[in-house]
Amino acid sequence: MADKNESFETKDFGWMVAMSILFLVLVAVCFWLEFSTEWGGYQLEFPQLLGHYGKVEDARDFQAGIKQIWIPKIGVTDRCITCHLGYEWSSVLPATIAEPLKPHPMNDMIAKHEFAKFGCTPCHGGDGAATTIAGAHQGGTGWEDPMLSNALAAQNGLTMNEMIQMRCNFCHRHDVATPGMDEINPAKVLFKKKKCLLCHVVEARGGTTGPELTYEGDRNPELLIFTHVQGEHTMFNWNVQHLTKASAVSPSTAMPDFNFKPEESRALTLMLMSWRRLSYPPEYIPDPEVAAAAMQPSPTSTPTPTPSATPVAR
Structure with a gap:
């Protein structure tokens, strides 16, 4: 029979340990979900590409994270460049690099439509605010502007x-x-x-x-x-x-x-x-x-x- 003078702390010790472990597991899962993204691997690979093609300083300065082109005057919030990191590096990276790190082809027509002024979705379609492949390309329920393909x-x-x-x-x-x-x-x-x-x-x-x-x-x-x-x-x-x-x-x-x-x-x-x-x-x-x-x-x-x-x- 349990001692009547046993403290509540002693009685609840097991539950406290279990809940602490559960909390740590949930925190670990949250960190894993946050950093094991679809774009994480591309952002690890991209600075290596820059370094390989002679842009060592740019590779060193590269910071991982969600990136976007924000143009409020036309309502554009394009996070496409979180994955398509090579879009403006056509003078450095070869066109043979696979998507999504492949540089955007450049010509006279593209030169008149600056990325910083037009973004991506006005020409390509898609959901620029999304940060997943499916969300950016196909969209969700009620979205009627899928990416051109x-x-x-x-x-x-x-x-x-x-x-x-x-x-x-x-x-x-x-x-x-x-x-x-x-x-x-x-x-x-x-x-x-x-x-x-x-x-x-x-x-x-x-x-x-x-x-x-x-x-x-x-x-x-x-x-x-x-x-x-x-x-x-x-x-x-x-x-x-x-x-x-x-x-x-x-x-x-x-x-x-x-x-x-x-x-x-x-x-x-x-x-x-x-x-x-x-x-x-x-x-x-x-x-x-x-x-x-x-x-x-x-x-x-x-x-x-x-x-x-x-x-x-x-």
Whole structure:
């Protein structure tokens, strides 16, 4: 029989030891979850890469942790660079390095879109605030802007190049033509040629016979009727078939059948789906005249005729 004078401390000693051990285990688990991240291994490897390619001081100064590009004026918080650490090291690291440490390719177009000013997600899509691969690339419930990928393009009957052009046209929609947008540029010409503004309102201009198209890219596909649509029930496919022959997709529509060629219907659909609501400040919207000038061939690019009869190798 236990001593009646036994202290409560003695009685509870076993429980206190057990609870202390449990607490230490929980603390250890929390530390493990905090530091055994998907990006932890990449951040161990990256300074080794910098040192291997001669950037010893930069490798020594590298600090591990979540990294981000924060641009409040356009609502961008991109932590993509927590994994994609080589994004701005194209002058040092070779393009053969595997993702996610591979440097971002550089060209004239990329040079005009500084990482610090635009971030990653405005061009690539994805959830920039996420710090896991699945969260950044696919997103969670209710998120409708997955990262561009070949799989996503194929799922929607598109190519990666077409998807990229659509995102470019988010900002470049007022350009008469934009370098690199070979699919959408003809659609802008066709839209004017067919006088679509006679029936549709776009940015407060046009007729009201048809639905407004100003932010057609934000339209909810659940509002569309797919009864007469062949193939995948996607918004892109609905628009392509509707533009090809409107009466076949919407028998009661007032829209005439333009019988566009398949490539014309696709181009127009790419353009329409790129018309989305943006809250970018004016300095982010490109000057249409600058884009038009960029489309003109440079005088120095015209080859000078040679009097020699020998063919010139090109």
